[in-house]
Amino acid sequence: MPNRCIRPGDNPDLTKERETCTFDTDELAANLYGSRRNLERRREISQKVSADPDFADPIPHEFLSREKAVDATAKKSKVIFQKWKNLVKPEEMPHLVNEAVGIQGFPLALHHAMFLPSLNSQADDDLAAEILPRAKAYEIIGTYAQTEMGHGTNLRELETTATYDKTTQEFVINTPTRKAMKWWPGNLGKMSNYAVVCCQLIIDGKNLGPHNFLVQLRCEKTHEPLPGITVGDIGPKIAYNTTDNGFLALDNVRIPRRQMLMKHAKVSPDGTYTPPIHAKLNYGAMVHVRAHMIYSHGHLLARAAAVATRYSAVRRQGRIENGGPEVQILDYQTQQHRIFPQIARAYAILFAGQEVRDQYAKTLEGIANGQADLLPDLHALTSGLKSVVTFMGGLGIEQCRMSCGGHGYSDASGLPKLYGVQIGGCTYEGENMVMLQQTARYLMKGVKWAEQGKSLSPSIAYLGKKSGKSLIGLKGGDITREHEAILETLEHTARRLAIDASQLWEKRIKGGECKERAWNGVTVEMNRASRVYTRLFMARSFHRRLLSSPSSIRSVLSDLFSLYLHYECVDMAQHLLEDGHCNGGQIQYLKKRLYEDLTTLRPNAVSLVDSFEISDRELNSVLGRRDGNVYEALFQWAKQSELNYTDVLPAVKNYMMPMMEENRSKL
Numbered sequence: 001m002p003n004r005c006i007r008p009g010d011n012p013d014l015t016k017e018r019e020t021c022t023f024d025t026d027e028l029a030a031n032l033y034g035s036r037r038n039l040e041r042r043r044e045i046s047q048k049v050s051a052d053p054d055f056a057d058p059i060p061h062e063f064l065s066r067e068k069a070v071d072a073t074a075k076k077s078k079v080i081f082q083k084w085k086n087l088v089k090p091e092e093m094p095h096l097v098n099e100a101v102g103i104q105g106f107p108l109a110l111h112h113a114m115f116l117p118s119l120n121s122q123a124d125d126d127l128a129a130e131i132l133p134r135a136k137a138y139e140i141i142g143t144y145a146q147t148e149m150g151h152g153t154n155l156r157e158l159e160t161t162a163t164y165d166k167t168t169q170e171f172v173i174n175t176p177t178r179k180a181m182k183w184w185p186g187n188l189g190k191m192s193n194y195a196v197v198c199c200q201l202i203i204d205g206k207n208l209g210p211h212n213f214l215v216q217l218r219c220e221k222t223h224e225p226l227p228g229i230t231v232g233d234i235g236p237k238i239a240y241n242t243t244d245n246g247f248l249a250l251d252n253v254r255i256p257r258r259q260m261l262m263k264h265a266k267v268s269p270d271g272t273y274t275p276p277i278h279a280k281l282n283y284g285a286m287v288h289v290r291a292h293m294i295y296s297h298g299h300l301l302a303r304a305a306a307v308a309t310r311y312s313a314v315r316r317q318g319r320i321e322n323g324g325p326e327v328q329i330l331d332y333q334t335q336q337h338r339i340f341p342q343i344a345r346a347y348a349i350l351f352a353g354q355e356v357r358d359q360y361a362k363t364l365e366g367i368a369n370g371q372a373d374l375l376p377d378l379h380a381l382t383s384g385l386k387s388v389v390t391f392m393g394g395l396g397i398e399q400c401r402m403s404c405g406g407h408g409y410s411d412a413s414g415l416p417k418l419y420g421v422q423i424g425g426c427t428y429e430g431e432n433m434v435m436l437q438q439t440a441r442y443l444m445k446g447v448k449w450a451e452q453g454k455s456l457s458p459s460i461a462y463l464g465k466k467s468g469k470s471l472i473g474l475k476g477g478d479i480t481r482e483h484e485a486i487l488e489t490l491e492h493t494a495r496r497l498a499i500d501a502s503q504l505w506e507k508r509i510k511g512g513e514c515k516e517r518a519w520n521g522v523t524v525e526m527n528r529a530s531r532v533y534t535r536l537f538m539a540r541s542f543h544r545r546l547l548s549s550p551s552s553i554r555s556v557l558s559d560l561f562s563l564y565l566h567y568e569c570v571d572m573a574q575h576l577l578e579d580g581h582c583n584g585g586q587i588q589y590l591k592k593r594l595y596e597d598l599t600t601l602r603p604n605a606v607s608l609v610d611s612f613e614i615s616d617r618e619l620n621s622v623l624g625r626r627d628g629n630v631y632e633a634l635f636q637w638a639k640q641s642e643l644n645y646t647d648v649l650p651a652v653k654n655y656m657m658p659m660m661e662e663n664r665s666k667l
């Protein structure tokens with residue numbers, strides 16, 4: 001079967017890998033990206049970005065100071081949002097951005113991720129008509145300023161206030177304390193001149209909770225901060241260092257009434273407050289990002305898996321048997337066990353990410369028509385997925401990094417930066433432990449609804465089913481039935497954990513604790529139930545994708561799905577065993593099947609990551625290059641280190657040489 005990545009001059013080990021491929025890599029890539037046309041567009045964009053001199057990097061970003069890297073990123077962003085803007089469709093933008101500027105953020109990241117979505121979904125018609133065309137035309141740059149130095153998770157306790165002044169029909173926006181400063185918002189520090197600012201709405205002394213307001217921060221002509229506004233960058237971070245995460249203090253800044261985002265909640269000129277149709281519609285921008293970050297985080301793991309797999313195919317070290325050449329490290333079972341599950345998980349996350357994006361679009365449609373009934377399910381699912389995927393992705397990228405040995409520790413591998421970006425997702429958009437509890441709240445309701453025989457939405461329909469005996473290992477070689485048996489076992493486990501957590505909670509309440517304290521006593525179990533609910537959704541979503549895939553890729557997807565299921569079950573063995581639903585023999589069976597999967601997938605490993613269709617520029621990894629010629633590239637990369645601009649560094653001349661000289665003269 002063709003792997004279309006084969007080219008003359010490639011590392012022969014990689015070529016051999018590609019020649020053993022049993023499926024059409026283009027078919028799988030087209031399936032992943034939705035169609036042949038999408039795949040072609042993806043390639044076209046990659047090629048055009050590489051050929052555009054405006055995107056050329058004189059030296060790799062890794063060797064730039066933060067200020068220079070921010071500068072280079074801003075320069076490229078201008079090219080994207082002026083020259084390229086009309087050449088790509090909105091849904092192609094993230095790929096263009098990744099390709100042209102990389103993954104560490106760019107001046108318009110929050111403008112796209114949160115400012116525009118907040119205005120789109122929360123501004124009333126008048127404000128939207130005034131501000132959206134300007135924002136969409138990049139006449140202004142905006143961000144989303146919610147988190148404060150003292151509060152990020154607990155939005156109810158945010159301190160920034162928007163007090164309505166009826167006499168002038170204005171809101172007075174104020175930062176009352178040091179820890180009430182907005183702290184962290186992306187692109188707030190230096191790039192944005194506007195922000196959606198989340199404040200406690202105060203009318204006639206009554207606090208009506210967090211609401212969003214459009215605030216101008218900087219002069220449109222000079223970009224200087226406006227009077228009453230203190231704004232700046234919070235300094236370097238683990239990653240995202242081309243993003244100016246910022247701080248902001250507002251000293252009784254007045255804005256017109258109509259700059260409150262009033263599509264859902266409203267304040268009339270006389271100060272009458274009308275609540276929204278759903279209390280949490282003000283939190284919509286967060287749901288937007290959570291729904292979209294699943295896919296983009298799947299892509300981060302895909303990149304790491306591509307780097308580790310390709311490098312492991314060209315890296316030869318040690319021997320499995322005496323005699324013969326050194327082996328490709330990809331032939332070590334431990335290496336396969338480290339990397340192949342990451343390939344499978346990356347596909348699983350990407351598939352789930354696509355499903356949840358569709359679900360988000362449907363929910364938004366409903367809200368536009370005055371129906372918010374799909375929101376609770378979406379909120380539970382996105383909260384769970386966001387938490388599971390970012391954590392799983394972080395672990396996976398770290399496994400990939402370690403699997404590349406010493407070179408994985410170098411920035412040349414691209415893996416440290418990937419890791420830094422990925423784990424940011426464990427914190428932003430709601431800290432993972434907190435978001436899993438949001439999912440758990442929904443599960444607890446689901447358990448009750450199931451007990452009462454009420455109808456359940458698809459993502460929790462399993463709560464209403466009855467468990468049979470686990471059929472894992474008893475399905476006699478039929479792979480389709482084995483997949484079903486495992487999915488049913490996962491359903492049982494997810495149901496059982498939710499019911500157990502619910503009973504533990506109830507027991508504590510019956511024991512005299514208030515609901516909230518009792519909740520805190522069972523949150524580890526609650527979050528466990530949420531994780532398994534989420535992992536069940538991911539498995540089901542992968543299964544749906546497998547069943548709808550064309551026959552040309554069905555077999556390789558089925559192999560990958562088998563590995564995915566076996567790995568997840570072994571990883572969750574404790575949960576499967578705890579209530580005796582599975583026995584030790586069944587776990588041994590799953591492990592045996594997993595080791596078989598590693599062998600089955602080995603010939604297709606490189607081709608599976610080739611189907612992620614990530615260009616060399618986007619991958620930005622010397623180890624993961626498509627042609628596999630890593631050693632020469634590694635040397636060329638290192639030569640660009642600024643420490644190599646001169647043979648004798650001033651640091652050596654000024655300190656080390658005099659020290660050695662002084663010590664020598666003492667002898």
Ligand SMILES: CC/C=C\C/C=C\C/C=C\C/C=C\C/C=C\CCCC(=O)SCCNC(=O)CCNC(=O)[C@H](O)C(C)(C)COP(=O)(O)OP(=O)(O)OC[C@H]1O[C@@H](n2cnc3c(N)ncnc32)[C@H](O)[C@@H]1OP(=O)(O)O
Pocket residue numbers: 090093094097108109110112113144146147152153154155156186280281283284286287289375376379427428429430431434438441442
């Ligand atoms: C063209 C394109 C070009 C370019 C590329 C595009 C994109 C850009 C590219 C890159 C961008 C990259 C990266 C972006 C990076 C970073 C962005 C990060 C931004 C942020 O971090 S913003 C700040 C996020 N902050 C949080 O998430 C805070 C978390 N806390 C909360 O959400 C809440 O405080 C809470 C939910 C934990 C608690 O809130 P509460 O106390 O008010 O509520 P309760 O717990 O009591 O719940 C009551 C009730 O409400 C339900 N609920 C809660 N939240 C929601 C919600 N969001 N939606 C719906 N329902 C919600 C909850 O379930 C309860 O329901 P119940 O029925 O009563 O049980």
Ligand SMILES: Cc1cc2nc3c(=O)[nH]c(=O)nc-3n(C[C@H](O)[C@H](O)[C@H](O)COP(=O)(O)OP(=O)(O)OC[C@H]3O[C@@H](n4cnc5c(N)ncnc54)[C@H](O)[C@@H]3O)c2cc1C
Pocket residue numbers: 110144145146147150151152153154183184185186240245424427428429430431432433434
């Ligand atoms: C890279 C990055 C980008 C960001 N971008 C933005 C942005 O654009 N706009 C913006 O407004 N914000 C942004 N943030 C802020 C981010 O959303 C918050 O940091 C995040 O929501 C967590 O809040 P916190 O910092 O208050 O953590 P805390 O709530 O202080 O968390 C600290 C610890 O306490 C635990 N904890 C807190 N509450 C509970 C609870 N109820 N139950 C159990 N444990 C709990 C947490 O799990 C965690 O372990 C960004 C953050 C990062 C890292």
